[in-house]
Amino acid sequence: MNRFLDSDFFHDFLRAPVALISFCVVLILILSAVFAQFIAPTNPFDPASLELMNGFTPPLEANMFTGEVFLLGTDDQGRDLFSAILYGLRISLFVGLMAVTLAMVLGVMLGLIAGYVGGWLDNLIMRLADIQMTFPSILIAMLIFGVARGLLPPELRYEMAITVLIISIGLSEWVPFARTVRGSTMVEKEKEYIAAARLIGLNRWQIMIRHILPNVLGPVLVIATITFALAIIAEATLSFLGVGAPRTEPSLGTLIRVGQDYLFSGEWWILLFPALTLLALALAVNLLGDWLRDTLNPRLK
Amino acid sequence: MFHKLLLTAAAIAASTVTVSAETIRWARAGDSITMDPHAQNEGATHALAHQIYDTLLQRDMSGSIIPSLALNWEALADNPNIWRLKLREGVTFHDGSAFDSEDVVFSLNRAMADGSEMKELLSSVKDVRAFDALTVDIETNGANPLLVNNLTNMFMMDKGWATANDVLTPHDVAKNETNFATMNTNGTGAFVLVSRSVDEKTVLTANPNYWGKDIYPNKVTDIIYTPIQSAATRVAALLSGEVDIIQDVPVQDLNRVSSTDGLAVATAAQNRVVFFGLDTVEGPTSNLKVRQAMNIAINRDAIKKIVMREQSDPTGVIMPPFVNGWTEELNQYPDYNVDAAKALMSEAGFANGFDITLNCPNDRYVNDEAICQAAVGMMARIGVNVTLDAKPKAQHFPIAKGGDADFYMLGWGVPTFDSHYIFNYLVHTQTDKRGSWNPTGYSNADVDAMIVSLESETNLAARDATIAKIWAAVQDAQMYLPIHNQVLNWGMKSNINFDVQPEDQPHFQFLTFN
Numbered sequence: 047m048n049r050f051l052d053s054d055f056f057h058d059f060l061r062a063p064v065a066l067i068s069f070c071v072v073l074i075l076i077l078s079a080v081f082a083q084f085i086a087p088t089n090p091f092d093p094a095s096l097e098l099m100n101g102f103t104p105p106l107e108a109n110m111f112t113g114e115v116f117l118l119g120t121d122d123q124g125r126d127l128f129s130a131i132l133y134g135l136r137i138s139l140f141v142g143l144m145a146v147t148l149a150m151v152l153g154v155m156l157g158l159i160a161g162y163v164g165g166w167l168d169n170l171i172m173r174l175a176d177i178q179m180t181f182p183s184i185l186i187a188m189l190i191f192g193v194a195r196g197l198l199p200p201e202l203r204y205e206m207a208i209t210v211l212i213i214s215i216g217l218s219e220w221v222p223f224a225r226t227v228r229g230s231t232m233v234e235k236e237k238e239y240i241a242a243a244r245l246i247g248l249n250r251w252q253i254m255i256r257h258i259l260p261n262v263l264g265p266v267l268v269i270a271t272i273t274f275a276l277a278i279i280a281e282a283t284l285s286f287l288g289v290g291a292p293r294t295e296p297s298l299g300t301l302i303r304v305g306q307d308y309l310f311s312g313e314w315w316i317l318l319f320p321a322l323t324l325l326a327l328a329l330a331v332n333l334l335g336d337w338l339r340d341t342l343n344p345r346l347k
Numbered sequence: 348m349f350h351k352l353l354l355t356a357a358a359i360a361a362s363t364v365t366v367s368a369e370t371i372r373w374a375r376a377g378d379s380i381t382m383d384p385h386a387q388n389e390g391a392t393h394a395l396a397h398q399i400y401d402t403l404l405q406r407d408m409s410g411s412i413i414p415s416l417a418l419n420w421e422a423l424a425d426n427p428n429i430w431r432l433k434l435r436e437g438v439t440f441h442d443g444s445a446f447d448s449e450d451v452v453f454s455l456n457r458a459m460a461d462g463s464e465m466k467e468l469l470s471s472v473k474d475v476r477a478f479d480a481l482t483v484d485i486e487t488n489g490a491n492p493l494l495v496n497n498l499t500n501m502f503m504m505d506k507g508w509a510t511a512n513d514v515l516t517p518h519d520v521a522k523n524e525t526n527f528a529t530m531n532t533n534g535t536g537a538f539v540l541v542s543r544s545v546d547e548k549t550v551l552t553a554n555p556n557y558w559g560k561d562i563y564p565n566k567v568t569d570i571i572y573t574p575i576q577s578a579a580t581r582v583a584a585l586l587s588g589e590v591d592i593i594q595d596v597p598v599q600d601l602n603r604v605s606s607t608d609g610l611a612v613a614t615a616a617q618n619r620v621v622f623f624g625l626d627t628v629e630g631p632t633s634n635l636k637v638r639q640a641m642n643i644a645i646n647r648d649a650i651k652k653i654v655m656r657e658q659s660d661p662t663g664v665i666m667p668p669f670v671n672g673w674t675e676e677l678n679q680y681p682d683y684n685v686d687a688a689k690a691l692m693s694e695a696g697f698a699n700g701f702d703i704t705l706n707c708p709n710d711r712y713v714n715d716e717a718i719c720q721a722a723v724g725m726m727a728r729i730g731v732n733v734t735l736d737a738k739p740k741a742q743h744f745p746i747a748k749g750g751d752a753d754f755y756m757l758g759w760g761v762p763t764f765d766s767h768y769i770f771n772y773l774v775h776t777q778t779d780k781r782g783s784w785n786p787t788g789y790s791n792a793d794v795d796a797m798i799v800s801l802e803s804e805t806n807l808a809a810r811d812a813t814i815a816k817i818w819a820a821v822q823d824a825q826m827y828l829p830i831h832n833q834v835l836n837w838g839m840k841s842n843i844n845f846d847v848q849p850e851d852q853p854h855f856q857f858l859t860f861n
Binding site (some may be wrong): 160288313 | 444528578583586597598600602603649650652653654716717720721723724726727728733735736737
């Protein structure tokens with residue numbers, strides 16, 4: 047810990063107001079999502095607790111039928127928006143995190159193999175990556191999502207919605223990881239310590255995992271942070287298009303989709319608050335990622 | 348670069364100029380499901396078909412029956428089982444071939460064939476014969492004084508065209524079948540199909556040889572029909588002038604549209620009831636007490652106030668007030684009572700509730716998905732744990748109709764204005780000829796017999812008594828949970844003169860401009 051506090055990295059971090067603020071925003075959002083059930087006044091995922099007559103209550107105004115007051119108002123079903131945002135944030139963060147993990151594991155493995163083994167395997171993996179790069183990742187995610195929904199029996203479709211979201215976003219974002227890791231691996235494998243490892247008889251896997259992997263992880267963390275922001279946006283986009291999280295268990299994207307219908311009629315809060323939350327989250331993660339990239343890249347110093 | 352920009356600007360300007368004042372850009376939430384006029388008995392599908400195909404008879408704005416392709420009609424004095432219809436002379440199809448009695452015989456038989464959704468309307472018909480080139484006899488099983496009421500959505504196709512293109516029978520939408528007529532048309536109607544891209548855009552142009560040229564105003568030269576599912580996008584399209592008329596102004600935007608200069612909202616009660624259907628054969632809903640509990644667990648007043656913003660009439664029966672057989676008593680809906688509902692659930696042995704999936708359309712009825720969501724909450728209060736499965740109607744209807752759904756939403760309009768139409772589709776046991784929209788499994792031989800007897804009952808008082816009896820049986824069985832009757836809100840440019848049709852069926856040959 048002391049080593050970390052003394053490091054250049056931490057020193058730079060304290061001098062970078064953008065990074066500090068972004069980090070705080072992300073931290074607050076993550077904490078409020080994790081502890082949502084203690085912070086949120088209601089459980090928006092429990093349909094029995096919804097009172098339809100509370101619908102469309104403006105923020106901090108008493109509902110004209112029930113007299114109840116809500117911090118950020120309610121949506122069309124009488125759901126407390128503040129609670130819905132906290133729970134929705136949890137889905138968005140969870141999907142983002144899992145999707146990035148999946149993309150990272152997949153991308154790093156494929157990149158390591160492509161870079162270290164080379165030959166036709168390298169060609170195969172990289173051409174696959176090239177093909178995937180020609181399609182926008184949201185399109186790939188929608189394709190995977192659609193196919194998975196079609197294959198699943200109807201009774202599982204909704205239970206599996208979140209899992210399918212994670213897989214479809216994860217599978218659509220592995221390419222940058224693979225490309226970066228492949229490049230770094232090709233540089234590393236020519237170095238003497240790898241030759242030494244080979245000489246003492248370690249097998250390919252041991253060399254890849256124990257010796258190369260730790261040395262190529264720096265850029266991976268940067269990509270992971272930026273991909274995390276992309277994955278959150280991708281989840282919101284899918285849910286906004288109505289193919290992601292169901293309306294009875296809304297994520298931020300679903301809430302924005304619902305709110306969109308009521309923008310013209312003046313019920314602005316249903317759209318605005320979830321949108322602001324999504325904006326704050328995506329922006330903060332992105333800024334943090336940018337800063338990480340600049341800090342960890344010695345050439346930019 | 349600048350040159351290119353100029354060119355683009357010129358192209359945009361040119362494309363806007365070609366849209367003249369007589370072109371109507373028409374939008375609603377969902378597209379027509381098929382262009383085959385007998386394959387789907389559904390409002391939006393009929394709405395597009397009515398522009399292209401004609402029926403023998405039609406309803407005017409007040410609901411009375413007036414001539415269309417048939418000029419007059421009467422039951423023969425010596426044999427009331429036979430209706431004789433005289434056809435209009437000199438009518439041609441869009442491809443130029445003449446319309447005659449053979450086409451009527453063909454179309455009515457086609458509408459009674461397998462795969463047709465129109466066959467319940469003709470279930471009393473025994474035979475259709477051409478008397479001469481312009482006279483058709485329809486023979487029924489017993490005298491059916493109300494047969495002509497069933498012909499207002501019965502579209503006429505060309506026998507020669509259907510034979511040449513191998514569309515002698517309708518395609519079965521529920522089985523995902525298609526045929527040539529799914530995308531191609533040949534009607535006698537006021538408009539000719541120019542191009543169609545499903546769920547995107549359908550273009551129609553005025554039929555130069557239309558028989559009604561001198562009868563109706565016919566001010567519209569072209570129709571561009573665009574389905575826009577998102578409520579906000581649809582309203583935005585109307586506000587920005589991108590479309591001229593939308594058939595379903597979202598209830599939350601009524602004030603916004605009517606207070607905008609140059610736009611107007613025309614409102615009328617709609618001949619359409621929206622309800623939930625329940626499986627009466629399998630699962631917890633096969634228990635009558637469960638169905639009764641679910642019925643009183645629905646807070647219809649809250650749905651009206653919050654979801655519908657007062658734009659609906661809650662009801663206790665699956666019948667709009669336009670229909671013969673409607674009474675104030677039937678229309679009374681039960682009080683919302685969670686405690687009584689819970690008690691019924693306990694009596695039925697489901698004190699701990701159960702899981703069920705609610706199949707719901709999301710582009711068909713006013714706020715359909717929001718109503719279903721509200722129902723999820725209301726059902727949760729009595730322990731019924733509902734998974735909501737909302738889909739576009741093209742996917743929803745086959746599920747709802749197929750009998751796989753345990754709990755589903757449906758809306759029903761009544762073009763014949765008679766209870767028999769509801770019974771024949773929604774109450775009669777599901778058979779080849781009848782009950783095609785009754786996937787609930789409800790089957791009662793006495794009720795079936797009474798429904799069939801309505802088709803040949805000439806004594807109207809006795810007929811009404813039978814109707815009342817059937818309604819009593821339906822109310823007791825509770826396989827349907829009525830919600831409300833819809834209110835129509837058409838939004839349009841204020842220079843358009845167009846009466847709201849209670850069946851939500853615009854006939855654009857009647858439209859005029861101020």
